[in-house]
Amino acid sequence: MTTDTSTLTTVVDTYIDMWNEEDADRRADLIRTAWVDDARYRDPLLEADGAAGLDQMVSAVHGQYPGHGFRRTTGVDAHHDVARFGWELVAPDGAVFVGGIDVASLAEDGRLRSVTGFFGEPPTPDA
Numbered sequence: 001m002t003t004d005t006s007t008l009t010t011v012v013d014t015y016i017d018m019w020n021e022e023d024a025d026r027r028a029d030l031i032r033t034a035w036v037d038d039a040r041y042r043d044p045l046l047e048a049d050g051a052a053g054l055d056q057m058v059s060a061v062h063g064q065y066p067g068h069g070f071r072r073t074t075g076v077d078a079h080h081d082v083a084r085f086g087w088e089l090v091a092p093d094g095a096v097f098v099g100g101i102d103v104a105s106l107a108e109d110g111r112l113r114s115v116t117g118f119f120g121e122p123p124t125p126d127a
Contacts, residue, residue: 005076011112012076012085015030015104016070016071016072018030018034019058020070027059031051035051035111036112037051039051041053041117042115044118046117068089071090072085078106081107082104082105084102084104087099087100087102102116102118103118
């Protein structure tokens with residue numbers, strides 16, 4: 001698989017937009033644009049499968065963190081069919097609530113097949 005960085009960045013930014021979209025119809029369009037049908041999402045607190053699962057998950061996050069928004073904090077790094085990028089969840093006052101990194105597997109068409117999210121910085125090695 002050849003990874004086109006500008007196309008991949010657009011897919012990742014559409015994924016971030018999905019997290020920020022409150023309107024269910026517009027969010028469904030973003031999900032269809034960024035994800036394959038058998039999408040899979042996992043992080044330490046959440047999991048979702050398929051478009052309906054993604055929509056329900058994002059809606060729940062909006063309910064739990066009203067007014068918060070996600071933003072990408074790094075470039076998109078990729079090789080083969082895997083990409084990674086940093087992100088933050090920002091409170092309405094601009095304070096960073098949590099940040100982390102997502103690792104995505106990509107489908108042949110460049111859309112997201114799965115995303116695994118990690119919170120915070122990687123752990124330090126044991127001394």
